[in-house]
Amino acid sequence: MTWYFLEVERYHEEIFKNLLNQSGFRAFIPKKEMYFKKNDLMFLTQKLLFPGTVMVSSELSAIQFTEAINSWISLYEQSAESICKESNSYFHLSALEQNKLENLMNDEYIISFSKGVIQNYILTVNQGPLKGHEKEIQKIKRHQRLATLPMQCCGQSIPIILGLEVTEKN
Template sequence: MAMYVVQVMGGRERHVAELINKIKPESIEECFAPSFEFMKKRGGEWRRVTDILLPGYLFIVSDDATKAYAQLRAIPAFTRLLGSRDDGFTPLTSDEMAWLETFTTVRGRVVPMSTAIIEGDRVIVTDGPLKGHETLISKIDRHKRLAFLDMHMFGRNKTIKVGLEVVRKRVAIA
């Protein structure tokens, strides 16, 4: 089984994933739109919410990409399997699959929120999927409680948002 990327219209990821899972084509074992958990302030209260991790993309698990491509054409929505029929459809690399498997929960394919402290200019993740992967963090927005990761996905560099709560900041004493 390999994992492939399906391009869809932005904002329609969950809807298209539901359509595919409802029709359940025989060549597609799993279809999902990974999401991430973060905190958002609504009505003066901080609440845990989820959003799409990679807007405009779904992932399918299939053993026959050509058959999956043909079956995706029957879906009443825009779907485009990355790659081409002539050159073959491009599955995710083992590193990309490992990243998805490591960072997302199996149930629901959600990247849970991480917790960190900042000491001087160093970020130390104390809990969550980013623990031990601090080098991936390129930027932190403490007010929106987000971390931005620079990743190489689908043959290009992408910036991905994930939830990160900084619970403490200490000034480093030299």
Template sequence: MAKSSLYVIQVTGGREEHARQLVLRVLPGVAEDCYTPAYEAMKKIHGEWKLCRGVLFPGYIFVQTSDPAALAHRLASVPAFTRLLGNSDDSFIPLTDDEVAWLNAFTNVETHVVEMSEGVIEGDRVLVTKGPLRGHEAQIARVDRHKRTAELEVHMFGRTKRVKVGLEIVRKRASA
């Protein structure tokens, strides 16, 4: 039996959950897990801040399988745009160990969600005090204090992508 790996399926942006449901219908016995990684962030809805979820990698769903050829074959019967990422010569490339390690380090393994982080700004440095971003401040490319999010630069799918995650800045002070 081949080793199970994590593969990425490109889908129409904004339709990740719909595509995931369709893929699950045609993949019994082929996929061990199929999910859309998400992130938590605070959003202001009708004047109140609420904890909401957003798609971590818009336009992609993730599938754990040991048979990518069968996966690709069955995707042809999905009535929506689905394309297993790989080379042009019909070989399918699983996520690298580094990419899987990044996902496992930031997302809750059961829910596949990057939970909300909390931090402070001291001078021009961001210091994360709790949450999955703690200890990973170097990956933060930009902080949007008004939207309570941070953008991370992460190497995923063979290129550098910017992903949005929740980051609440609870205090800001000038450096001494």
């Protein structure tokens, strides 16, 4: 299975995911858990990992997938007008990139919140998907409960900001 990126208009991701799934594609939207603070209340929420993107899992080659999705777009021209149509091919993750992202996600394609401690300037993640990735984390914002993890995506390194709560620091 290869994961392909479909760029869509922002805030229309869920509509296109449902439309693609009804048409026989296996579409999903990767998300991450983050804390959101409003006034004095703080609660856990989900945000899009790649805003403006719907991902499609397919066994087709890049050329076959491009033909299939472009013909689907021409059939649903009015509904799919805000999908960025590519003529040559759509971006997709390599097997290594996809495997790393899959290991961070749960079955619902959500990267859960992680918890850890810092002792003697060394981070140890006790629970969550960042466990085992401590050495890869580039930056931690303790008060905002965020961690920056570099991720290879379509051949380039991009920083992904994920939820990490540091419960103790010595």
